[in-house]
Amino acid sequence: MADKYLELIGITTRFGDVEALQGVSLSVARGEVVCLIGPSGCGKSTLLRAANWLTPPNEGTVRLDGSVVGHAPQGRATAAQIRALNGHRARIGMVFQQFNVWPHLTALENVVRAQMVVLRRDKSEAEAKARQALADVGLSDKMDAWPERLSGGQKQRLAIARTLAMDPVLMLMDEPTSALDPELVAEVLAVLQRLAEIQMTMLIVTHELGFAMRVADRIVFMEAGGIVEQGPPQELLSNPRTDRLKAFLDKLSLTTLPKDREHAEI
Amino acid sequence: MKFDISYTIDALPRLLEGALVTLQVTLVGFVLSLSLATALTVMREANNVRWAHRALAVYISFIRGTPLLVQIFLIYYVSPVIGLDIGPYTAGILAITLNSAAFVVEILRGGLASVPSGQFEAASALGLKGPALWGKVILPQTFIASVPPLVNEFTQVLKASALLSTITIVELMRVSQQIFSRNYHPVEVLLGTFILYFLMCFAVSRSAALIEAKLELRRG
Numbered sequence: 001m002a003d004k005y006l007e008l009i010g011i012t013t014r015f016g017d018v019e020a021l022q023g024v025s026l027s028v029a030r031g032e033v034v035c036l037i038g039p040s041g042c043g044k045s046t047l048l049r050a051a052n053w054l055t056p057p058n059e060g061t062v063r064l065d066g067s068v069v070g071h072a073p074q075g076r077a078t079a080a081q082i083r084a085l086n087g088h089r090a091r092i093g094m095v096f097q098q099f100n101v102w103p104h105l106t107a108l109e110n111v112v113r114a115q116m117v118v119l120r121r122d123k124s125e126a127e128a129k130a131r132q133a134l135a136d137v138g139l140s141d142k143m144d145a146w147p148e149r150l151s152g153g154q155k156q157r158l159a160i161a162r163t164l165a166m167d168p169v170l171m172l173m174d175e176p177t178s179a180l181d182p183e184l185v186a187e188v189l190a191v192l193q194r195l196a197e198i199q200m201t202m203l204i205v206t207h208e209l210g211f212a213m214r215v216a217d218r219i220v221f222m223e224a225g226g227i228v229e230q231g232p233p234q235e236l237l238s239n240p241r242t243d244r245l246k247a248f249l250d251k252l253s254l255t256t257l258p259k260d261r262e263h264a265e266i
Numbered sequence: 267m268k269f270d271i272s273y274t275i276d277a278l279p280r281l282l283e284g285a286l287v288t289l290q291v292t293l294v295g296f297v298l299s300l301s302l303a304t305a306l307t308v309m310r311e312a313n314n315v316r317w318a319h320r321a322l323a324v325y326i327s328f329i330r331g332t333p334l335l336v337q338i339f340l341i342y343y344v345s346p347v348i349g350l351d352i353g354p355y356t357a358g359i360l361a362i363t364l365n366s367a368a369f370v371v372e373i374l375r376g377g378l379a380s381v382p383s384g385q386f387e388a389a390s391a392l393g394l395k396g397p398a399l400w401g402k403v404i405l406p407q408t409f410i411a412s413v414p415p416l417v418n419e420f421t422q423v424l425k426a427s428a429l430l431s432t433i434t435i436v437e438l439m440r441v442s443q444q445i446f447s448r449n450y451h452p453v454e455v456l457l458g459t460f461i462l463y464f465l466m467c468f469a470v471s472r473s474a475a476l477i478e479a480k481l482e483l484r485r486g
């Protein structure tokens with residue numbers, strides 16, 4: 001079904017006594033951009049990391065385009081299951097708060113490596129792809145740079161290029177701009193906005209409400225391991241139905257007030 | 267007996283030959299040690315098998331808790347008894363390898379600890395697994411972080427290889443002994459030996475500084 005491209009069904013994740021996710025279900029349609037918001041520790045990262053089975057949940061199922069990415073609880077994974085999972089991961093791009101670019105490789109090599117190893121592309125094809133991906137994120141002039149020499153914004157754009165070169169069908173982003181100096185946030189958000197414009201399916205954890213308002217088709221508000229409220233950005237942010245979202249927005253607006261909301265309140 | 271530098275000079279060509287053997291056994295022993303330690307490190311990390319960890323811990327504490335000389339003798343004299351007909355070179359290199367690996371495992375543990383968990387995650391999220399994940403992403407960073415202690419370990423092995431003279435391996439120390447037991451000029455001959463050991467270690471640590479400078483940019 002078109003409106004259920006990525007399906008997270010009944011995801012429950014426990015860390016010891018902490019139940020980080022309590023049977024969360026969420027679907028993302030093809031080409032849809034969903035922003036996840038919510039207070040720190042509410043389970044946003046854990047949900048995102050369940051989507052590519054990076055943190056396998058205790059219970060629940062993840063499907064991508066109808067095929068099972070992971071299903072829990074499950075015994076020891078078979079070799080075939082591991083292969084299938086890695087096949088899925090190759091098509092699901094993930095962008096981390098801390099970039100996680102590979103410091104021992106140049107920018108170009110960062111983008112080339114996984115293509116060659118995982119997708120078995122030959123060197124010339126992988127390099128052509130990498131140059132294109134680096135150009136897409138505005139790093140054409142940094143091909144041969146070491147990550148050490150890049151700014152935070154450039155590192156994050158490199159990380160995005162690394163996943164783009166894999167021809168992802170879905171992008172998961174965990175606070176992609178939270179580790180950046182304020183003046184570097186815009187250049188990364190601009191890249192994400194372009195991805196949204198070309199209909200990349202994305203699930204983005206963010207605290208940038210202004211950005212979410214501009215690019216998201218839907219905003220999902222989480223709290224304490226569950227989804228509290230979701231809907232179109234404008235509607236959700238200017239007209240929160242639950243007290244919990246209201247409280248969250250009020251607290252957030254002390255620091256970063258999205259403009260539209262500011263006007264709505266006056 | 268007066269000090270006569272000409273005995274040092276006369277001994278030099280043969281001492282150099284011995285130094286070459288010293289370098290060879292050191293290099294072979296160190297490369298084997300690094301390979302073994304790398305395999306053990308990956309195994310320790312990848313399999314959460316309790317007994318494997320225990321076995322590794324016991325191995326490390328035995329090696330570190332006994333003199334290398336005893337280990338060399340043990341391997342050299344015990345191997346024929348248990349039916350292994352290995353000569354002194356194989357026995358000596360085996361002893362050096364097993365000894366050094368116990369230290370290199372600890373060095374690599376430190377190097378690995380400096381690789382952020384996000385590096386594993388990013389690689390896994392891209393679909394890398396097993397040998398590719400370790401070989402392309404984790405181990406290169408582990409080695410880069412471990413260069414200074416690894417170079418130090420190399421010089422330790424180089425110096426320790428002098429002990430192999432006791433099991434008839436004709437490396438620098440043994441050559442030196444052979445020469446002065448004949449010409450009765452130990453001081454002059456040992457001076458040459460001393461200088462050659464020092465130069466080898468010095469060259470190794472200097473080249474390490476160059477490698478370090480090269481690798482500086484490849485650190486996160």
Ligand SMILES: Nc1ncnc2c1ncn2[C@@H]1O[C@H](COP(=O)(O)OP(=O)(O)O)[C@@H](O)[C@H]1O
Nearest residue numbers: 015018020038039040041042043044045046047
């Ligand atoms: N690896 C982990 N081990 C133990 N607890 C964890 C781990 N990861 C997350 N948690 C806990 O799970 C809860 C949800 O965390 P997380 O998903 O990171 O929240 P968020 O991303 O919304 O800030 C928190 O209480 C956090 O402390």
Ligand SMILES: [Mg+2]
Nearest residue numbers: 044045046174
């Ligand atoms: Mg988080």
